[in-house]
Amino acid sequence: MKYDLVIQNGKVVLEDKVIHSNIGIKDGKIADVFESDQFIADNVIDANNKYVMPGAIDTHTHFFEPGASYREDFEHGTKAAASGGFTCIMEMPNSNPAVVDLETFEMKRKFAEKGAVIDYALWGGATATNLDNLDILKNLGCIALKGFTLYAGTAFPYLNTEMQMDAMKKVKALNMILGFHAEDPVIVKTLTEKYQSQSWNLKIHDMSRPYYAELAAISQILLFSKETGCPVHICHLSIPEGAELISKAKQDNVNVTVESCSHYFLLNYEDYYQYDTYALIQPPIRSRRRMDNMWKYLMNGTIDYLATDHAPYTEEEKEPENGNKWDVMGGSPSIDVAFPMMFDETVIKRGMDPIQFVKLSSTNAAKRFGMYPRKGSICKGADADIVILNPNEPWIIDRSKSFSKSKNTKFPYQGRKVNCKVNTTLVRGNVVYNNGQITVDNGHGILIKP
Ligand SMILES: [Zn+2]
Structure with missing residues (x-):
């Protein structure tokens, strides 16, 4: 199969085990979780041994x-x-x-x-x-x-x-x-x-x-x-x-x-x-x-x-x-x-x-809430809703840099050190957030019913 996107080389958290693996994505869905280095894909994200959840x-x-x-x-x-x-x-x-x-x-x-x-x-x-x-x-x-x-x-x-x-x-x-x-x-x-x-x-x-x-x-x-x-x-x-x-x-x-x-x-x-x-x-x-x-x-x-x-x-x-x-x-x-x-x-x-x-x-x-297995799992056929998290990337919370409307730094977590960082977030196979940038247009989200 030719994938739209492959997330390779991740520490993939499945429901029953954590495996070093690749995820093949096609038409917004998870098409495969596989180990082989041999694949064809339009795009590749190297997860570089970070957590893929x-x-x-x-x-x-x-x-x-x-x-x-x-x-x-x-x-x-x-x-x-x-x-x-x-x-x-x-x-x-x-x-x-x-x-x-x-x-x-x-x-x-x-x-x-x-x-x-x-x-x-x-x-x-x-x-x-x-x-x-x-x-x-x-x-x-x-x-x-x-x-x-x-x-x-x-x-x-x-x-x-x-x-x-x-x-x-x-x-x-x-x-x-x-x-x-x-x-x-x-x-x-x-x-x-x-x-x-x-x-x-x-x-x-x-x-x-x-x-x-x-x-x-x-x-x-x-x-x-x-x-x-x-x-x-x-x-x-x-x-x-x-x-x-x-x-x-x-x-x-x-x-x-x-x-x-x-x-x-x-x-x-x-x-x-x-x-x-x-x-x-x-x-x-x-x-x-x-x-x-x-x-x-x-x-x-x-x-x-x-x-x-x-x-x-x-x-x-x-x-x-x-x-x-x-x-x-x-x-x-x-x-x-x-x-x-x-x-x-x-x-x-x-x-x-x-x-x-x-x-x-x-x-x-x-x-x-009736969204499973479409949501909530990395398994074949699920929506490719995925977060890539680096467990070794310390950073300091600064509310003034938030995407939220609320940028007031008077908040309890301001200045808190966190040891892990979200690098990339995908919704239905599309990268919506990557290293500080939102990468889709407003309205990309859809209503999910039970
Ligand atoms: Zn409430």
Whole structure:
């Protein structure tokens, strides 16, 4: 066969082994994984013994388009994502307007179609006002549905306890997955009011949204999932107690998966206190002890996915003129740095098997959300969504150079040294990012349905 492209001489991470090999690509698909030096190809990339892995899939991304696209949009966000090894993102529905029906889905799809350089799937919203019409979102191709257990702004009415049960019955009947932002609304409201007379800081932020607010919400979701059989997904887990509970629920055959994010493994309110509102994220970054304990559940496979929860805000938003930090929105950018940072922290520093890392970064998400084997694996017939990562190329994170709209260097990872670097990212056989350059036009990405 004559290939369009061969990536040769790579340390290729397959699902069951890592082999020194070549990948032949034809018509955007992986046509072969082979060892011979004898081949014919239009183009060749020499991977030079670097890691060649399935492109990362982000289960949790915010690009704020439509709505607050001055923070981030599909064009800048996906370029940043491509530079950070992502080939597909699952974009969250709580934009403004939120994705809750045909009109709002189409609105977002058009923005994505115009701007995105990598592939994308769209979450739909399960809110207090659209539970009778979730079938519309399924038919449009939403990858899954997302609900909030507490106040999430007027554009996205949250699901109270009864609505969570109702939503699960309906989502189960539709054979979809229901994801949750899980924090108990009463605990958070009561404690926020209690502490609000004091000046805000990261420690008080954790006290106003304590670990047991998250644990209570997760516990209820697991209980309802067991009752209804609805497949659920816990978003951005921040607490080891939650991981322990989910681990037991999995043993009890509850249909649950869980994502967590780089900031819950790398940041805590003690060591990163001075980053103030720039490290304000919901759920909060926790104590050093909790952060350390989260690692056990990443290494032992309880946590299924490494997501980013990429959500940049501007300096004006993070440092409001009136000085009231209690009103500052939670969120921080990371889509361009999370993948290499976490490869460094897991595989390089803690000896995680690269096969397990790829499960966390790509394969598990593809399997759970119905994109596998098209995505999430280097195997014959799959989309050639590939990242080439050099494990021996130290660099220093500098947000001012990011492709993201957010170039504010006041961010917790500014100046951090990372030992490995994304060199090249391919989406469906096309190089979208190579050594600092985006190499495709806006709109190269396509919508991926389950
Ligand atoms: Zn989020």
